[in-house]
């Protein structure tokens with residue numbers, strides 16, 4: 049949202065009322081929607097034009113596809129909604145004080161959604177709630193889990209392998225084309241022609257909540273195997289999975305067996321022994337590619353394991369790296385939103401009410417959505433009206449005055 053340098057934040061701020069800049073293209077103004085601002089054409093978009101520029105946000109990878117433009121725009125809308133409220137009510141408010149307070153609240157909301165809604169699904173309830181893992185949030189009061197000796201940096205094993213959850217993504221983005229089918233994913237890559245189309249961002253916000261994720265397994269979508277970075281006028285693109293393996297090697301990620309050892313998991317002695325941790329088909333596939341069990345790359349081996357406890361997404365080796373990373377990001381961060389001296393007790397309770405569904409309801413024209421938006425809607429997670437969702441789980445912003 050804000051970048052990790054002062055210069056990024058300065059570029060993205062509007063300079064008044066603590067707000068962030070919004071897109072001023074006539075195409076977007078005519079739709080009366082709020083979208084992330086236009087950015088430099090040096091960002092390698094397909095055929096940018098003055099009305100359809102590449103976009104700018106805290107992370108330049110926002111330009112990768114329309115889903116990211118939509119999500120960044122959603123959180124930008126939330127930032128500006130909160131800033132507008134605070135600026136007109138905080139005594140002596142300036143652009144600077146309002147921006148910093150809003151940024152702190154939005155950062156806390158992102159942490160809350162990540163640890164309350166996303167991480168339990170990734171790890172599974174048992175690993176998430178196991179007190180020894182130090183990942184679970186509290187329901188009330190301050191957390192005392194901050195430890196200055198915990199290193200809060202991101203491990204290469206996490207970024208280059210275990211958190212590359214690309215297996216979950218499908219071949220299409222849920223925006224309907226003229227023929228009523230969803231748009232092929234590759235048409236959205238770096239393509240401003242897509243994200244400046246009328247209604248696309250809000251269709252996507254609603255559609256991404258409706259669309260089911262793919263299963264976590266080694267069957268990756270065609271688009272990831274064949275079409276990554278594919279410009280619309282070329283027949284093929286990159287193989288993202290090959291890139292994941294190669295990226296792991298470039299970055300010196302240890303092998304699958306070394307990582308199992310690091311995680312204290314039982315050794316695997318041969319390629320045929322892999323059947324203890326994966327399906328016979330996956331074991332045979334790995335044996336057809338690698339000559340020696342010691343050569344198996346972390347990404348390939350970790351992706352192949354059966355899920356821990358039959359719940360959560362990944363097998364035990366990825367789960368070990370994910371759990372370790374989520375613990376460190378929380379307990380090594382002295383500004384983690386649950387820590388004492390970050391928010392007052394009543395502000396903290398307001399942040400604890402927030403869900404991704406609330407943010408969608410408050411900042412897009414959808415009428416209903418399931419309350420746990422990262423899970424498919426079902427009898428136990430039914431569609432609810434936005435009115436009910438907002439009444440049940442939105443922050444009282446006057447707690448921050």
Ligand code: HEM
Nearest residue numbers: 112113115206207208211212213214216217276291292295
């Ligand atoms: C939805 C469609 C997605 C597309 C098209 C996509 C595409 C990409 C691409 C092109 C890269 C850079 C490749 C490289 O440098 O090797 C990347 C990196 C990455 N992706 Fe995705 N991705 C998607 C979803 C996800 C999801 C759902 C996750 C899981 C949280 C994820 C996690 C990552 C991570 C951790 C990296 C490495 C980032 C880094 O090292 O800084 N991606 N992705």
